Amino acid sequence: MHPIGKICSPYKEGRDIPIQGIFNSEAEAWIELKDKYAGGLKDLDEFSHAIILYYFHKSQSEEVQGRPFLEQNKHGIFSIRSPHRPNHIGLSIVKIKKIEANKMYFTEVDVLDQTPVLDIKPYVKYFDSRDNVVSGWVDKHFKDGNIPDETILK
Amino acid sequence: MHPIGKICSPYKEGRDIPIQGIFNSEAEAWIELKDKYAGGLKDLDEFSHAIILYYFHKSQSEEVQGRPFLEQNKHGIFSIRSPHRPNHIGLSIVKIKKIEANKMYFTEVDVLDQTPVLDIKPYVKYFDSRDNVVSGWVDKHFKDGNIPDETILK
Numbered sequence: 001m002h003p004i005g006k007i008c009s010p011y012k013e014g015r016d017i018p019i020q021g022i023f024n025s026e027a028e029a030w031i032e033l034k035d036k037y038a039g040g041l042k043d044l045d046e047f048s049h050a051i052i053l054y055y056f057h058k059s060q061s062e063e064v065q066g067r068p069f070l071e072q073n074k075h076g077i078f079s080i081r082s083p084h085r086p087n088h089i090g091l092s093i094v095k096i097k098k099i100e101a102n103k104m105y106f107t108e109v110d111v112l113d114q115t116p117v118l119d120i121k122p123y124v125k126y127f128d129s130r131d132n133v134v135s136g137w138v139d140k141h142f143k144d145g146n147i148p149d150e151t152i153l154k
Numbered sequence: 155m156h157p158i159g160k161i162c163s164p165y166k167e168g169r170d171i172p173i174q175g176i177f178n179s180e181a182e183a184w185i186e187l188k189d190k191y192a193g194g195l196k197d198l199d200e201f202s203h204a205i206i207l208y209y210f211h212k213s214q215s216e217e218v219q220g221r222p223f224l225e226q227n228k229h230g231i232f233s234i235r236s237p238h239r240p241n242h243i244g245l246s247i248v249k250i251k252k253i254e255a256n257k258m259y260f261t262e263v264d265v266l267d268q269t270p271v272l273d274i275k276p277y278v279k280y281f282d283s284r285d286n287v288v289s290g291w292v293d294k295h296f297k298d299g300n301i302p303d304e305t306i307l308k
Contacts, residue, residue: 041230049284091245093282119239132202133279136201137200
């Protein structure tokens, strides 16, 4: 595994980052790919959203269970989105704004500045959206479709 | 990066695999985690879906542009879901059936048998589903919400 580029984001510290990018949809960021990968962005501007995979480079630990940001209860690491996970791979769905040369500009950002990027995939509604989703321990924090009281990392 | 387990799937050859697991929702598979990660599955059974990340271990090439399975036109590698991509990371949304000890059983499978697993994340509708998605070159293959004529790899 090797970085294919990096993320330039307004979030310089973990405590500034919203729990998910949808909670501060005004923030803008971009991915700057290594020049040799610029051609890989062809036609991605015809998609509204992308899945970005990146390396949680600031995490120094690997847990099997942990506490998510929304509550104090411990859960298995595969039922939370914590960075302190085996292989430290992060995933975000972002909204594509524009593509210029080797840069993809996007909103709905929840990633730290200078994060190494591992992959970009097109978000395809037929593959990636699902109806009748049950979201386990997370559901109780989103009563009536409202966002939770606490949406920023402390 | 290291495998945290492997996928046991009915698909032994690439040509048997549906383009996405939703096209053969009857097929069943499971992830068998290394014993030390079994505790990481705690509470994942309360979610209906999971995001699995895996290594495309059969891909021998890395392309910057390529042809997707649904058409002959070339696209940037970051606007298609081809395995022949930088870092060879695959991603699928699967439907969780049950969890027993170090095994997660699931349907909506589109992965080759013995594929090394890199991560499992809970699919959270508030983070991972989006409305008003535009899916670029893919949209024309799903007219009126129907699945395309060709849904199995050849």
